Amino acid sequence: MRSQLAQPATEVAPLLLGARLTSVVGPGTVSVEITEVEAYEGEADPASHAWRGPTARNAVMFGPAGHLYVYRSHGLHWCLNVVTGGVGTATAVLLRAGRVVEGDEIARLRRGTHLPSSRLARGPGCLAQALGATGALDGADLLTGAGPIRLTMPETPPGETARGPRVGVSRAADVPLRWWIAGDPTVSAYRRSPRAPAPAAD
DNA sequence: GATTTGATTCTCT
DNA sequence: GAGAATCAAATCC
Numbered sequence: 001m002r003s004q005l006a007q008p009a010t011e012v013a014p015l016l017l018g019a020r021l022t023s024v025v026g027p028g029t030v031s032v033e034i035t036e037v038e039a040y041e042g043e044a045d046p047a048s049h050a051w052r053g054p055t056a057r058n059a060v061m062f063g064p065a066g067h068l069y070v071y072r073s074h075g076l077h078w079c080l081n082v083v084t085g086g087v088g089t090a091t092a093v094l095l096r097a098g099r100v101v102e103g104d105e106i107a108r109l110r111r112g113t114h115l116p117s118s119r120l121a122r123g124p125g126c127l128a129q130a131l132g133a134t135g136a137l138d139g140a141d142l143l144t145g146a147g148p149i150r151l152t153m154p155e156t157p158p159g160e161t162a163r164g165p166r167v168g169v170s171r172a173a174d175v176p177l178r179w180w181i182a183g184d185p186t187v188s189a190y191r192r193s194p195r196a197p198a199p200a201a202d
Numbered sequence: 203g204a205t206t207t208g209a210t211t212c213t214c215t
Numbered sequence: 216g217a218g219a220a221t222c223a224a225a226t227c228c
Contacts, residue, residue, distance in 0.1 A: 038209070040209075048209085052225075055224075055225080057223080057224060057225095071209085071223090071224095072208095072222060073208065073209065073211095073222095074207095074208060074210055074220075075208095075220075076210065076211075076220065076221060076222080077210050077211070079210080081209085096209085123210070123211070125210050126210090126211080166209075167209075167210095168209055169208095169209055170207090191210095194217095195207085
């Protein structure tokens with residue numbers, strides 16, 4: 001499976017739709033089925049953290065595929081990425097949303113309120129929170145099966161998928177590197193970054 | 203060394 | 216629809 005992930009993020013991203021991410025941190029097991037992802041193409045992608053080259057924060061992205069890259073956004077939220085490509089290639093796939101398929105009660109507990117199931121993991125920060133994932137998991141190997149968090153590729157195609165521009169990025173905002181499962185209620189609504197330049201007129 | 207921004211989300215108007 | 220909350224890393228002087 002690791003070889004499957006050792007491809008450019010743009011190749012791996014659609015493959016991750018329908019994949020299952022399972023965390024066993026804290027009080028119990030929570031599994032989510034990925035419904036929305038975004039690809040980041042490393043140093044060639046101005047929207048990627050790796051755009052300026054290797055740093056202490058993004059070091060994991062330059063490592064081997066199949067590891068988890070976790071970073072904090074706005075000081076509040078944790079965001080989860082699957083590292084793809086080979087060593088030295090800083091491509092990664094951001095996990096934006098998912099559907100809780102196991103550990104529903106635990107996820108609901110972490111999210112704090114009695115939300116409908118479709119909102120437990122809608123959005124990158126919410127997904128991480130539902131799984132109990134934090135910066136402590138940065139660099140974790142998703143494929144050993146022994147770690148606190150692991151990834152299982154889908155056995156069957158997820159059905160109809162859609163593709164469009166990435167959410168919230170201020171650079172390269174119009175590049176269609178986001179994939180999601182069409183019609184899924186857990187997919188977050190598209191919101192353009194307030195800092196992004198106006199979209200190119202037709 | 204100080205300043206600014208960010209792959210966000212929630213709440214109030 | 217707009218603004219606040221809040222930490223760290225990158226950038227600038």
